Amino acid sequence: MKLLVTGGAGYIGSHTVHELVRAGHTVTVFDNLSKGHRAAVPAGVPLIVGDLRDQDLLTKTLREHQIEGVVHFAADSLVGESMQQPAKYYHNNVVATLALLDAMREGGVGKIVFSSTAAVYGEPAEWPITEDMPTRPTNVYGRTKLVIEGMLADFAMAYGLRFVSLRYFNAAGALEGGAIGEDHTPETHLVPLILKTALGQRPAVEIYGTDYPTPDGTCIRDYIHVTDLAVAHVLASEHLAAGGESKIYNLGSETGFSVREVIERAKAITGVDFPVRQAPRRAGDPAVLVASSARIRRELGWQPVLSDLDTIIASAWQWHKSHPQGYADEK
Ligand SMILES: NC(=O)c1ccc[n+]([C@@H]2O[C@H](COP(=O)([O-])OP(=O)(O)OC[C@H]3O[C@@H](n4cnc5c(N)ncnc54)[C@H](O)[C@@H]3O)[C@@H](O)[C@H]2O)c1
Ligand SMILES: O=c1ccn([C@@H]2O[C@H](COP(=O)(O)OP(=O)(O)O[C@H]3O[C@H](CO)[C@@H](O)[C@H](O)[C@H]3O)[C@@H](O)[C@H]2O)c(=O)[nH]1
Numbered sequence: 001m002k003l004l005v006t007g008g009a010g011y012i013g014s015h016t017v018h019e020l021v022r023a024g025h026t027v028t029v030f031d032n033l034s035k036g037h038r039a040a041v042p043a044g045v046p047l048i049v050g051d052l053r054d055q056d057l058l059t060k061t062l063r064e065h066q067i068e069g070v071v072h073f074a075a076d077s078l079v080g081e082s083m084q085q086p087a088k089y090y091h092n093n094v095v096a097t098l099a100l101l102d103a104m105r106e107g108g109v110g111k112i113v114f115s116s117t118a119a120v121y122g123e124p125a126e127w128p129i130t131e132d133m134p135t136r137p138t139n140v141y142g143r144t145k146l147v148i149e150g151m152l153a154d155f156a157m158a159y160g161l162r163f164v165s166l167r168y169f170n171a172a173g174a175l176e177g178g179a180i181g182e183d184h185t186p187e188t189h190l191v192p193l194i195l196k197t198a199l200g201q202r203p204a205v206e207i208y209g210t211d212y213p214t215p216d217g218t219c220i221r222d223y224i225h226v227t228d229l230a231v232a233h234v235l236a237s238e239h240l241a242a243g244g245e246s247k248i249y250n251l252g253s254e255t256g257f258s259v260r261e262v263i264e265r266a267k268a269i270t271g272v273d274f275p276v277r278q279a280p281r282r283a284g285d286p287a288v289l290v291a292s293s294a295r296i297r298r299e300l301g302w303q304p305v306l307s308d309l310d311t312i313i314a315s316a317w318q319w320h321k322s323h324p325q326g327y328a329d330e331k
Contacts, residue, residue, distance in 0.1 A: 009036025178323070181320070
């Protein structure tokens with residue numbers, strides 16, 4: 001298939017581009033490089049530098065590259081920032097996705113795989129979380145993603161769009177071999193912050209909240225290897241190409257780890273006893289998020305193969321050690 005990958009120069013997008021190309025698809029990346037990196041896009045894959053809200057450029061790109069389907073990663077995605085700057089999130093997530101859907105409609109492109117999030121569930125009453133549990137986001141970021149899921153359903157009903165919405169839990173890790181990995185500025189995610197501390201680039205790891213109702217008082221999350229996530233996008237794109245109907249799937253490893261447990265595993269894997277401090281809770285953080293991914297396993301045959309915590313941390317450590325300044329080391 002000829003696919004447009006929005007946000008394909010970003011962290012999960014670039015790993016997905018790699019897997020789509022490996023599976024034989026023809027990929028074009030569309031990214032404004034607000035967070036992404038030119039060096040994360042493989043040689044031979046065209047990169048169109050532009051914003052999703054530039055509808056003329058989008059329409060032209062869909063036509064010139066004869067796009068048959070879209071894989072849509074481009075978004076702002078930081079829980080803490082979304083609580084302080086909600087307007088930014090409604091513009092860049094909701095308004096930009098509406099522009100994309102309009103351009104797709106105009107161009108006759110009727111298939112989309114969308115990056116949704118575990119944050120749509122809010123504080124679930126029980127775990128593991130299945131797709132039919134109530135969606136009650138506790139932060140602005142999660143609300144914008146839920147609004148987009150509603151838009152996709154409405155466009156499907158009225159215009160015949162077909163979509164797969166993938167609700168990821170916590171993406172981490174890097175491509176085997178360490179050629180691409182996670183490089184966000186500013187970095188806010190737990191695993192890269194821990195590894196940057198192990199490298200001596202940061203003074204200490206801060207634990208955001210030690211009074212949650214969990215066994216050790218710190219938040220529990222479900223960490224999934226970015227390559228396992230990427231492979232799910234290949235399966236979702238092929239499901240739509242084969243005429244499959246619209247679907248919503250969770251993507252997680254189905255195992256939860258507390259912040260303290262992630263820190264302890266990282267100390268063991270890196271061999272560095274870095275400093276750790278307790279800090280206040282971060283606004284908008286639910287206590288526990290752990291997925292059931294039974295539906296995508298059953299319906300698309302997806303299998304996470306790299307998502308045990310040690311493999312995730314070891315692959316991320318390989319990337320950070322070989323790229324201490326991230327993609328700046330490529331220039
Ligand atoms: N990282 C996670 O753990 C996680 C978990 C759940 C969902 N997600 C979702 O997955 C997607 C990718 O996340 P990521 O961690 O790779 O983020 P990222 O910031 O690395 O990638 C996003 C990319 O989109 C581009 N972009 C942003 N706004 C754009 C716009 N208006 N026009 C064109 N390009 C634009 C950025 O430059 C960047 O390259 C996001 O939609 C995010 O909400 C991420
Ligand atoms: O320095 C830090 C950074 C994070 N945390 C905690 O570690 C956990 C994981 O945080 P982080 O890595 O920032 O990820 P989340 O906030 O859980 O969000 C990620 O995972 C969500 C799905 O679960 C996605 O929707 C988001 O896009 C993605 O950023 C949370 O409990 C944080 O409070 C710390 O204690 N210290």
